[in-house]
Amino acid sequence: MCAIYGIIGQNNIELLKKMSASQIFRGPDSQEFYDHKETNVSFGINRLAVIDRELGIQPMLSWNKKFILVFNGAIYNFREIKKVLLKKNINFKTNSDTEVVVNSYAFWGDQAFNYFDGMWACCIYDIEKHKIILSRDYLGQKPLFYYKDKNKFIFSSQIGGIFLGENNFSVKPENLKKYYAFSHTPAPFTVYNNIFQLKPGEILSISTKNLEVKSKIFWDISDGPDFNEYFNNNHFNTFKSGFTEIVLKHSIADNKVGLLLSGGKDSNIIKKNLEKRYKDFKTFTLGFEEETYDESKYIKKDNQLNSIIKILSKGDIINNFKKISNNFDYAFGDSSILPTFSIFNEVAKSTNVAITGDGGDENFFGYITFDAFYLAINLKKILPNFIFKYISNLFNLFSNNDEYISTSKKIKLFFKFLHCDLKYLNLHWLNNLNNRDLNELSGLKSFEQNSEYEEIELLFKKSGNLMRFCQLYYFKFYLPLILNKIDMASMLNSVESRAPLLSKDVLNFSLNTPIKKNYKFFNNKYLMNKIFKDDLSDDQKKRKKHGFAFNTSILIKDRDIINSFIKNNFLSNKEFFYKKYDDHLINKDDNSQYIWNELILNICRQNNER
Structure with a gap:
């Protein structure tokens, strides 16, 4: 890098x-x-x-x-x-x-x-x-x-x-x-x-x-796989045998590579394949004091050797935010930049190159929103929109909490936007803002009628299969968020980050595999489990997608931090921000993603425009 x-x-x-x-x-x-x-x-x-x-x-x-x-x-x-x-x-x-x-x-x-x-x-x-x-x-x-x-x-x-x-x-x-x-x-x-x-x-x-x-x-990946003399059309049987070689190619470096290891399937599959050649590489795991956010317990349970486990405290999170905020220049709203920075900071003490499990969720349908989208497709076939709006109003009566993706939070968010056009569902689920909010923030006309979002419309028409559209949506509009985070967090520690599950061979395989063979409703990473069944324990196969997140309330519910970092002259709509912020503080609505976005954009503009 x-x-x-x-x-x-x-x-x-x-x-x-x-x-x-x-x-x-x-x-x-x-x-x-x-x-x-x-x-x-x-x-x-x-x-x-x-x-x-x-x-x-x-x-x-x-x-x-x-x-x-x-x-x-x-x-x-x-x-x-x-x-x-x-x-x-x-x-x-x-x-x-x-x-x-x-x-x-x-x-x-x-x-x-x-x-x-x-x-x-x-x-x-x-x-x-x-x-x-x-x-x-x-x-x-x-x-x-x-x-x-x-x-x-x-x-x-x-x-x-x-x-x-x-x-x-x-x-x-x-x-x-x-x-x-x-x-x-x-x-x-x-x-x-x-x-x-x-x-x-x-x-x-x-x-x-x-x-x-x-x-x-x-x-353009929306055109399908890109096969040529260096990239063959790998079928199910040849893909499994070839994946070890993919992982080993990602380990070519002057120094020994480290592995970012979570309790999930992706990094554990990579670990199994690395072990086929290397026995003494280090793994790096991050944990949190709050149990609902902590995955390090899985690493301890699996008795991983050569594993470095770093537990982040509330103080660590605040200090790291203050430490790296001066380096923010390109605004992206992935709050896991902070724990990701912390784990790469540990990696930098041992090596300058690390392997991650990024890409598995996009290639093998790992996000819970894939199931939500599939459910929405089928519900919209049988129920009118006014039913969804009625259910949404009922869930608005319930307050939010700070637990990591609680069931009530997921259900409330699912129904909140279910009346929206299918092509925009993932966008609203991920930002928790409606069209009126987006218009008010920018002062522009109706979201769906705005030509600036025609790329979603084009992708929707081009994809053919609705679940393929959903997969490509995450590749094109959500994965960049993760990639920006990984690039920034690794580079701030002068570490090169590599992702075998984003290899072109893996990408080609996923894009060329029929949806019905890659995705099964409420069967998380169905095809990945099938291909790598010998690389995962029964417990690892059953573990739900967790994500590399921390409790952002540590920062955004701290008024002193918000008042210290937010400059009102860089807010696009001051009244809107403080209304959303106050609603969040009293758990009336979960505005954490918007508040984080506003916070990071504000800091970036201060750093760039001084």
């Missing part, structure tokens, strides 16, 4: 160095720059050295000396690709995946990105054709932001790097509404009017002569 950043159209090495310094945590091992004054092209890299520390230095030149690369990420199948390129008489000087990226692009061009199994955000300078190529992986695991005006094009791994070059941005109401709706701003948008991010699977080409920008998508 690293930070990359650059300026096209202006020569400003001092700005480049400031951009580097502002995100040093992403790459503390070395900081290198390329600066070509004649063409006004300059870019840099803050490197976290994970593979080939001595020789994998960037910027890196291709074998034919026509391309220069700075690269943030990891390519897990780089050894297979390297073997092919060696047979084509392409020479290599390092053992790094970075050199495979630049030489692959030099040989195949844009098609190379379809051959990579990995996560990345990269910049390639095509010296002969006078253009910069920016690319982001197909799921958007690595961030890359950019800004363009008539004189320059700036890009940066952290959005805060853009503000070092320009600071005249205003918040765009349409994008602000997206933020409140999704708890982040789906690419290519940010909350700001002229700052964008590359979409997952996008390639941008920028002319160094006139700054003309061209865009193309090398893979």
Whole structure:
């Protein structure tokens, strides 16, 4: 993992160095720059050295000396690709995946990105054709932001790097509404009017002569799997045998990898497969003092060896929030950033690379909302909306509590929005805001009629199967929230985070598997249980999806903290916020997600716009 950043159209090495310094945590091992004054092209890299520390230095030149690369990420199948390129008489000087990226692009061009199994955000300078190529992986695991005006094009791994070059941005109401709706701003948008991010699977080409920008998508997962000579159509039997190899590819590093281990299925399956080659790797588990939030008891019960268990106290949570709040620049509303930061902080004491279980819920239907959506589909076939509204009003009479996803909380939320259009159900369930709330916050017209949300409409029409739509919804609109959290939490600790269950082979397998074989109502991760039945104990198979959450009331019900961090001039609707906040304090409604979103956005704006 690293930070990359650059300026096209202006020569400003001092700005480049400031951009580097502002995100040093992403790459503390070395900081290198390329600066070509004649063409006004300059870019840099803050490197976290994970593979080939001595020789994998960037910027890196291709074998034919026509391309220069700075690269943030990891390519897990780089050894297979390297073997092919060696047979084509392409020479290599390092053992790094970075050199495979630049030489692959030099040989195949844009098609190379379809051959990579990995996560990345990269910049390639095509010296002969006078253009910069920016690319982001197909799921958007690595961030890359950019800004363009008539004189320059700036890009940066952290959005805060853009503000070092320009600071005249205003918040765009349409994008602000997206933020409140999704708890982040789906690419290519940010909350700001002229700052964008590359979409997952996008390639941008920028002319160094006139700054003309061209865009193309090398893979949109809503189009289905992307099979090619490096990615075969794996069926049920071959997928199980191939998964061990996927996990082992994710463990290639100079240092021994650590594993983030929960009580759930995903990380325990990965652990079983890691053990087929390694016996002495460390696992890292986080626990909480409150029993309903704590999963560490499962690790103790399973008698895991080499396991480091960190129990977070209320004081730890508050201190960590204060510690990392100065680094918030891109707003995303995943409160588990705090426990995730804490567990990566433990990892950093032992290694600089860790494996996680992220991706299992999206690929194998692990979220409880999949069952809720399936139930909603069938209820809507037999009951009119006024019945749902009546039931919702009944549940509104019940107060909320701070237990982790209590049954009453789930039922109340389910019926609260059941009268909404199917395509918007998941959105409302996840943010607990209705259309009127979203309109009031942004000052825009009716949510469903707003063209800014046409991507949901298009996905709904394109998907064909309703449960496939639901799965793709979580890939496109919820997974980015998790990926932003993982990237930020790991990078603040200078640790590279890898997710085998987000491998392209796993993704292809899931997208190619008929829904009826992958999903069963109230049979959590049915297909995963079937494939990996020998890797899980009976107890692990029966455990319900928990999630990596903490009791946010520790922070958001503390008026002193809210008053200390919230600045009223950055609230989009002051009256709305304090009404929601007061209702939350008396348990009239669960507004925790909205309050957290508002808190993080407020802090980000303070940090960016000072």
